[in-house]
Amino acid sequence: AQTVTQSQPEMSVQEAETVTLSCTYDTSESDYYLFWYKQPPSRQMILVIRQEAYKQQNATENRFSVNFQKAAKSFSLKISDSQLGDAAMYFCAYRRPAYTGNQFYFGTGTSLTVIP
Amino acid sequence: SQTIHQWPATLVQPVGSPLSLECTVEGTSNPNLYWYRQAAGRGLQLLFYSVGIGQISSEVPQNLSASRPQDRQFILSSKKLLLSDSGFYLCAWSGRGRGEKLFFGSGTQLSVL
Numbered sequence: 358a359q360t361v362t363q364s365q366p367e368m369s370v371q372e373a374e375t376v377t378l379s380c381t382y383d384t385s386e387s388d389y390y391l392f393w394y395k396q397p398p399s400r401q402m403i404l405v406i407r408q409e410a411y412k413q414q415n416a417t418e419n420r421f422s423v424n425f426q427k428a429a430k431s432f433s434l435k436i437s438d439s440q441l442g443d444a445a446m447y448f449c450a451y452r453r454p455a456y457t458g459n460q461f462y463f464g465t466g467t468s469l470t471v472i473p
Numbered sequence: 474s475q476t477i478h479q480w481p482a483t484l485v486q487p488v489g490s491p492l493s494l495e496c497t498v499e500g501t502s503n504p505n506l507y508w509y510r511q512a513a514g515r516g517l518q519l520l521f522y523s524v525g526i527g528q529i530s531s532e533v534p535q536n537l538s539a540s541r542p543q544d545r546q547f548i549l550s551s552k553k554l555l556l557s558d559s560g561f562y563l564c565a566w567s568g569r570g571r572g573e574k575l576f577f578g579s580g581t582q583l584s585v586l
Contacts, residue, residue, distance in 0.1 A: 465516035
């Protein structure tokens with residue numbers, strides 16, 4: 358199984374400020390995808406952002422952006438202008454190539470608190 | 474549009490009892506199907522995944538089994554539950570295209586007492 362590591366169990370940010378969540382992964386594969394998912398108190402998993410390993414350009418979705426460092430196997434999530442609704446557990450995920458079975462592996466998560 | 478149904482939402486079972494959790498997907502065909510477990514305060518652990526009817530791959534040895542009797546139906550089972558089987562179980566599906574995301578069900582909170 359691929360290893361996905363989130364070294365920050367908890368993070369906090371002031372409302373309207375910026376926060377960065379860290380994620381590293383271990384792989385020898387080249388054709389993979391990386392994801393950030395959000396799990397609010399409702400426990401429903403919500404896709405935040407997706408990055409293809411072959412694309413050097415960092416993905417951006419409104420206030421959410423990533424810093425993808427392929428050589429370092431690092432995939433951090435930046436949340437700008439943090440809002441109260443951003444409070445949730447955030448999971449980094451690695452999707453294996455299709456020819457291997459398309460497994461998704463998740464990190465242990467980072468609990469984000471947004472302070473008003 | 475595609476939807477995923479998972480039930481029940483909550484389940485309390487005694488140790489040693491059997492388990493059957495069901496998940497169905499609508500609006501798509503030939504999906505990849507997955508079962509995850511989320512223990513309290515921990516991440517999502519991949520338990521099983523399936524790329525087709527009757528094709529099940531297990532990620533970790535455990536007290537659970539999975540079956541896919543129909544294209545869009547995925548079942549998680551146990552003959553005898555253990556205390557350590559308690560947790561939040563999530564069913565998910567993805568398409569087969571490159572980079573397709575994972576769609577999750579609403580989850581089942583299982584408490585084994």
